[in-house]
Every structure is written in C-alpha cells, then in structure tokens.
Amino acid sequence: MKKLLKTKQKEFLLFLEEIRGYSDFTIKSYDGSLNEAFLHIEAMEEKGHILLNLMPYRIKIASLNPKTISKKLSAVRSFAEYLNDNGVRVVLKADESIKIAKTLPKPIAxxxxxxxxxxxxxxxxxxxxxxxxxxxxxxxxxxxxxxxxxxxxxxxxxxxxxxxxxxxxxxxxxxxxxxxxxxxxxxxxxxxxxxxxxxxxxxxxxxxxxxxxxxxxxxxxxxxxxxxxxxxxxxxxxxxxxxxxxxxxxxxxxxxxxxxxxxxxxxxxxxxxxxxxxx
CATH class of the missing domain: 1.10.443.10 (Intergrase catalytic core)
Structure with missing residues (x-):
C-alpha cells in the first residue's frame, strides 16, 4: 500500500509541474505536506477502494492555526482527487473542512x-x-x-x-x-x-x-x-x-x-x- 501511494505521489507531483504549472516552491510544499501526512494517516484496502483515515493526522496537527491545517489537508484532498481521476478509487475518512477567514481574490490588471x-x-x-x-x-x-x-x-x-x-x-x-x-x-x-x-x-x-x-x-x-x-x-x-x-x-x-x-x-x-x- 505504502509503495503504491509513494509511486502515485511522484506521478502527482509531476502532474502539478507539467499540467498545472505550479512553481518549484509549491510542489515542494505539496511533497512535504504529503510526506508528513502519510506518517500518521491510516491507509487500508477495502473492497474496491483505498480508505484513508485522516483522524490520526488531524489530531497530530490540531494545535496549528486553522489556515495551516486547511493547507495541509488540502494537499491530501488534491492527491486523493488526482488518484480518483486516474483510476485509483480513494475514500477519505474524517475529512471535515476547517473554517478559515475568507481572503480577497486577486484580479489581474x-x-x-x-x-x-x-x-x-x-x-x-x-x-x-x-x-x-x-x-x-x-x-x-x-x-x-x-x-x-x-x-x-x-x-x-x-x-x-x-x-x-x-x-x-x-x-x-x-x-x-x-x-x-x-x-x-x-x-x-x-x-x-x-x-x-x-x-x-x-x-x-x-x-x-x-x-x-x-x-x-x-x-x-x-x-x-x-x-x-x-x-x-x-x-x-x-x-x-x-x-x-x-x-x-x-x-x-x-x-x-x-x-x-x-x-x-x-x-x-x-x-x-x-x-x-x-x-
């Protein structure tokens, strides 16, 4: 399971670079967040899908500010979305969103x-x-x-x-x-x-x-x-x-x-x- 997720993580980072056009800094941030998350997330195979239980990880990062928690969880959600779009069905458990203050959009001149x-x-x-x-x-x-x-x-x-x-x-x-x-x-x-x-x-x-x-x-x-x-x-x-x-x-x-x-x-x-x- 861990070997599969690690392989898919590399593919996901390549996707962020080549298709989404993300900067090196952003890609490193995603990589770091996922590496940290999978030290604590419980991953198990169930019938027809992979279940990722986020609760142990949420407990680990609970003391951080809401914006930081939201960013870390967002990296996991994006990775799960990528897997689902590419033939690996993933279900997230304990995936409740974190409320953070809205920021102003950044229009282009x-x-x-x-x-x-x-x-x-x-x-x-x-x-x-x-x-x-x-x-x-x-x-x-x-x-x-x-x-x-x-x-x-x-x-x-x-x-x-x-x-x-x-x-x-x-x-x-x-x-x-x-x-x-x-x-x-x-x-x-x-x-x-x-x-x-x-x-x-x-x-x-x-x-x-x-x-x-x-x-x-x-x-x-x-x-x-x-x-x-x-x-x-x-x-x-x-x-x-x-x-x-x-x-x-x-x-x-x-x-x-x-x-x-x-x-x-x-x-x-x-x-x-x-x-x-x-x-």
Missing amino acids: HEHIVEALLSSELEERVVVTMLYTLGLRISELSSLEIQAVSKEWVRVIGKGNKQRDVPLLNSSKKLLDEYLSKYKRNKFVFEKNGEKLSENSLRYMVIKVFRRVGLKVSPHQLRHSFASQLLNAHAPIADVSELLGHSSMATTQIYTKLGSALKQQNYSMAHPLCGIKES
Whole structure:
C-alpha cells in the first residue's frame, strides 16, 4: 500500500509541474505536506477502494492555526482527487473542512491581460477572452457547446445544472467566429478527438499564455477580474451576481470588499494630507 501511494505521489507531483504549472516552491510544499501526512494517516484496502483515515493526522496537527491545517489537508484532498481521476478509487475518512477567514481574490490588471492576449495564439486568445469577458468557471468553459452561443448571448450551464445567459461582446463574437471557422468543431467550442477539452488542458493553456509575460495566472483569477471590473465600474451587485451564477449575493459581496480596498489605497495615495506624519 505504502509503495503504491509513494509511486502515485511522484506521478502527482509531476502532474502539478507539467499540467498545472505550479512553481518549484509549491510542489515542494505539496511533497512535504504529503510526506508528513502519510506518517500518521491510516491507509487500508477495502473492497474496491483505498480508505484513508485522516483522524490520526488531524489530531497530530490540531494545535496549528486553522489556515495551516486547511493547507495541509488540502494537499491530501488534491492527491486523493488526482488518484480518483486516474483510476485509483480513494475514500477519505474524517475529512471535515476547517473554517478559515475568507481572503480577497486577486484580479489581474486589464493591461496585463491585454499584453498576454497580444502574444497568444488563436485558440489561447479565445480561451482567455471567454473567461475574462464572460466570467466563466473553467468547468463551464470546458462544457460550453457551440449551439449555446448566439449572436449576442451565451447560455451557460453552471453549478447544479443552473442556466444563465451572459452577454457576448461583438469583439468576442468575431474572435470566436474566426476560431470556429479555422477549427471545425462538432459539439463543444473546445474539443480534442471529438470530446470536450478537459479542464486541465484549458487551465494549462491559460498558465502558458500568462507565463510568456512573466505572470502566474489561474483561470479563476480571470473570473475575479471580470467581476471586479464590473463592480468597480458601478454595475449593480445583483446583476453581477446573476452573471457569475452565484446562488447568493453574499458570495458576490467579497468583490465589493476588494473594490473598497482599492478605493482606500487610491485615496491614501492621492489625498495631500495622507503623506503628512502626525506630530
């Protein structure tokens, strides 16, 4: 059992490097977390799957702060998800999540996105443009069908199979038409061998595009950028929430906090009294 997990761990780290595009530091962090975890996790074979009991490990790290515990457990969950996606069925026991304070998302500046688009190939440009101008999740982009795209709207199937319609910019429609005329697709906007392109393939494409301009960017950051741009331009939060496919406006409100933080920063830089030290 331990030999199998160790072999799969090496494959997982290679996957993080080559497909997910993670930095050496992040990969070493995952490796260290998994090595530590498997000193304490109980691993046993059950009928048709491997059971990983996290409780002994959770007891070991219980004194650490919640954010650290969450990161350590996240490494194990990511490894288990990788195994399940690659033919090794894994069940986690004692896998309750740790509550930690929400952090603000990190949107990408518009000028950086434009710079990355200028150095991208056609398919890459379409992927980044669709994520940035439609605010899609990577799973939604992977599943996007050609017939869901009209002249002015895109019908998106989100979480829980909920449908929403998102406006399609003229420039985005022209770019998409150019792409579809060059690459003949049967059903999905992004395909390979007749099947929809995987989320990992699309994610790696985004990583490559921004790596060329010296940035590390995830697809979800482009979704953050979409939301932040709209809210900073005074779009109603209810409209933005609907465009993002959020089930609650409370989820969207984290972006308003980001806008407030930027306003405070700009104020501090601009107001003449902010540079005067108190005596």
